[in-house]
Amino acid sequence: MAIRRRRKRGSTIQLLLMLVLLIAIVIMIILWPTPAGASAAAQRPTEQADRAIIESTLVRAGDMAPDFRVEMLDGERIVLSSLRGKVVLLNFWATWCPPCREELSHVQAEILDRFAGKDFVMLPVSRGERRETVERFIDKTGYTFPVGLDADQSIFRKYATNYIPRNFLIGADGRVIYVSVGYDEADFGEMIRKIDEALK
Numbered sequence: 001m002a003i004r005r006r007r008k009r010g011s012t013i014q015l016l017l018m019l020v021l022l023i024a025i026v027i028m029i030i031l032w033p034t035p036a037g038a039s040a041a042a043q044r045p046t047e048q049a050d051r052a053i054i055e056s057t058l059v060r061a062g063d064m065a066p067d068f069r070v071e072m073l074d075g076e077r078i079v080l081s082s083l084r085g086k087v088v089l090l091n092f093w094a095t096w097c098p099p100c101r102e103e104l105s106h107v108q109a110e111i112l113d114r115f116a117g118k119d120f121v122m123l124p125v126s127r128g129e130r131r132e133t134v135e136r137f138i139d140k141t142g143y144t145f146p147v148g149l150d151a152d153q154s155i156f157r158k159y160a161t162n163y164i165p166r167n168f169l170i171g172a173d174g175r176v177i178y179v180s181v182g183y184d185e186a187d188f189g190e191m192i193r194k195i196d197e198a199l200k
Contacts, residue, residue, distance in 0.1 A: 053181050056162040061179055065090070065170045066158040070125055070148035073134060078148065081174065083121055087198045088170040089191075091124040092156050095137040099183035100165040104143065110192060112145055118199050119172065123148060127156045127164055167191060171198050 059066065065088075067081045080088070089111065093100035104124070112122055125148035126134045134147060150156055160166055169178040169191060178194040180187045 053163055056160050057179065057181070058157075058161065059159045059168060059176055059179070061176050063176050064174055065168060065176050068155045068158060070123070070150065070155055073131070073138065073147045073149065076146070078123070080123075080170075083123075084174055085172050086119045086121050087172055087195060088121045088123055089195065090159075090168040090170060091122070092127045092150075092159070092164050092166040093124055094127050094129055094164055095133055096129075097164055103165050103183040103188065104141075106188060107145065108143070110188070111195070114192070115195060115199065120195065120199060125150045125155055128153045169194050169198065 065080060067079065069077055069079045071077050080090075091103075091107075093104060095101075107122065107124070122145060124145065127150050129149075130151055131149055134149060138147060148155075156166075159168060163181050165181070165183055167178070167180045168176050171177045177198055178191060180191055
């Protein structure tokens with residue numbers, strides 16, 4: 001009987017010690033002071049990403065837009081320089097890219113319908129994908145705007161080395177007015193304002 005009681009008391013004490021230790025760890029985690037450099041360290045990944053995006057951008061606002069010929073999904077071939085005199089929104093995207101899909105979902109109503117009948121051309125170019133993949137995506141989504149194909153990324157490489165979606169807003173004189181990378185509601189709104197200004 002005495003042995004059983006000792007064992008019971010020993011296991012109860014061990015359980016209590018473990019509970020106290022666990023509570024102490026939780027309190028330490030909650031109350032542990034944040035080092036002064038922690039916020040800067042937390043920002044480093046964003047700063048590194050921003051730097052990587054800047055370094056991967058080959059064409060910037062103020063530069064002449066490099067010329068190219070692109071085959072559209074419907075078989076038409078467009079040469080960028082033939083669009084001189086119009087404002088052109090060159091958009092690089094891919095079917096597998098969630099921010100690209102999000103951005104494209106706003107294109108018809110917020111860009112194409114808004115600037116219909118003006119000297120404006122939206123030129124979405126699919127980067128690094130086969131015709132069949134792009135066709136399936138367009139059929140599935142029901143998009144009716146024209147889409148260019150850049151399966152070997154030769155057009156994209158004139159403008160950037162990485163990261164999509166990318167937009168290059170090109171003025172009537174062939175110079176780049178505005179560049180954006182990724183999809184963000186505020187940036188998208190800013191791009192629409194820039195298109196509006198360029199068409200005035």
